[in-house]
Amino acid sequence: MIDLRLVGEILLGLVAGLASGLLGIGGGQILIPGMVFLFGYDQKVAQGVSLAFIVPTALAGALTHWRKGNVAPRVALAIIPGALVGGFVGAILAQGLDSTTLRRLFGLFLLYMSLRMIAPSFWTRLWHRLRRI
Structure with a gap:
């Protein structure tokens, strides 16, 4: 019998990997919400899997971009190093937070980044106004 959950997880990995290579993201923006909301995983487990997921996808994407001359080695x-x-420090800090707090922080991060990408001129104007205060 086909394990539909496993098929769904494979498809989630495929979508996150595609987004990683196409958009240059780590994949966690797709993988973590998918694991938490579609499959019911704990936030900490989803973050751990996402970090493990980054290694092979980042290597594959980086090699492709390296061959095309899109990596600035310096x-x-x-x-x-940073x-x-x-x-390392972030992973240690995450262990001290409960999963609900981590999920909310992750959601706020995604919201902030989405708004920055969708309306960059608004945020630039706001930043310049705040700097004048």
């Missing part, structure tokens, strides 16, 4: 090398430390 910038990548400058960012990586990303490693930040990822």
Whole structure:
């Protein structure tokens, strides 16, 4: 018998991987809500799976972009040490928060980033006005 949950999880991984390669995102923006709301996983489990998911998808995407000349090695090398430390510290901090708080923080992050992408001129004007105060 076909395990429909497994099929759904495979499809979720496919969609998140496609978005990762196409949009340059880690995939967590799709994977985490999908795991939590479609399959009922705990926020911490979804975040852990998302972080594990990033390794192969990032390597595949980075190699493709490297071959096309779209990777700036100096910038990548400058960012990586801070990303490693930040990822380690962030994972430790996440363990101290309950799943509901993490889910809300993640939702606020997605909302903020969505608004920044959809209406960048509004946010730029607001930023400049606030800086003058």
